[in-house]
Amino acid sequence: MFKSVKTGLGLVFALAIVSGCSTSTNNDSSASSTTPAVATPPPADTTADTRMDDIPLEDVVYFDFDQSLLKPATRDLLISHAERMRAGNTGPVRLEGHADELGTREYNLALGERRAKAVRDFLVLQGVDGSTLEVISYGEERPAQTGSNESARAMNRRVVIN
């Protein structure tokens, strides 16, 4: 029930931001074919994307625009991840770096990698075996949330611990 409400809101939102000519006539079929893109990723308040291990840990950390510095809150979360990894019950981990839509695609690919490496380096400093961590960047190619607004962009500047 809650899920369907969110989807509905996503649709309304998507329609609201299509502007000008696009609304008047527009390409009805193409517009509707893209709206699920907006509805699919979870909104800001449900990013926990819970994976049940011993304890559920949020597995996404976020960054500021054009930055790869870890925020203080992020460090606390990563320390918890590092403890879990050191305990040896996680196996190989993929650190997926992402960027928002601002800036060029290839530069953002490099930026996503830099973010994922910042997370890797921090985890290694916390005693995690670096050989169990794989860094991969998707740049802006796989946004968690579509939409050309700051709240969507903030959700996309991220590293997913996978």
Add this chain to the structure above:
Amino acid sequence: MSTIVVSCLLAVVARAQLVVEVVDGNQDPTPIAVVPFDWSGTGVLTEDVADIIASDLRRSGLFAPVPRADMLSFPKDPQAVSYRDWRVLGTEYVVTGRIQPQPGGYRLSFDLINIFAQQKLFSKQINADPQQLRDLAHRAADQIYEALTGIRGAFSTRMVYVQEQRRGGEPSYSLMLADIDGARSRRLRRFSQPVMSPVWSPNGQELAYVSFETGRPAIFRENLRSGRRQQLTNFKGLNSSPSWSPDGSKLAMVLSKDGNPEIYVLDLASGKFTRMTRHFAIDTEPNWMPDGKSLIFTSDRGGKPQIYQLTLATGQVDRLTFDGDYNARPRVSPDGKTLVMVHRNRGVFTIATMDISSGVVRALTETTLDESPSVAPNGAMLMYSTKRGDKGILAAVSLDAGVKYNLPSQQGNVREPAWSPYIE
């Protein structure tokens, strides 16, 4: 505004063709009339060749085709042209033409007439296979454009681009190939993982691109005729931004296998990789200068992304851009004089040119999230991707900013256009 609405309605009616909206035309385009062509065969032709030619000329921004409804007569050859009729309309040039069936296709005979000089400038003939009426039209437009501007026409060229769609909630990515006017688009290959950075080989027969289909980014090379392809790289980390050298023998790219994004050059014959940059910053988006002697690329070694030039013989790196705090993804005009790039101006990402010798930067676009500029082989226009609402669309602008137009997409989000070289 009314013309834009009309264009959108047409887009709904005629989905098969992309409708061009000239959003900001040249102030003083030359009036030219492309008279409907005489067809001496049976049945109805599948394409309106004269209309395709008129659309090509209009998109260049340099011409204002006379609407058919305004034409007082439809002369089929220069002898039938009434100069007075066309002068009344202010028409400077008239194109007449005749299409005949011939074994294995069509023959177009067409003439270009200067109304004020009362002079025929040329008569030409072009042959085409049955399925190539649009090619016939674009080739005729190329010759008319060249005769009147002195610049080689690029209406016969094509483009590849990336299309993203949702299929059952999952993203699907495709490499698409289309005529440069957006018509006759077809899917080259579909991917379930992202595909990006398509570029043409200089002979127009191959593409290089980055695909995530192996679970990691890898650079592929694909032959357009045979569909055969080859994975060129499989290194740890980034494998991105391929760029073909002007002689076709090498591919510049970005690899982070040594810990940091650096520019490499792959010799395609030997398979040997040569590292070209050594810096702890991000070095990416390499592109060859037309003489093949240097690469331009993006680096944030100065703190923010800026464009640099690497001279291959000496390894010397020089910074090219100083205006603004974000200049990236450089391309260069075919004469090597003008840099084309993504430039952030007051927080907005636009396409800009920079005259390399003077350093003067000029913004060509003023929408938002404009990116991936790709220059036509004649240097007159560039194609780029932008957003309308949340939808990714392709757009074009002339390098002198005199004309801009959008190519409304049929489905999904489209981006990363790559303008082909001349295809012989």
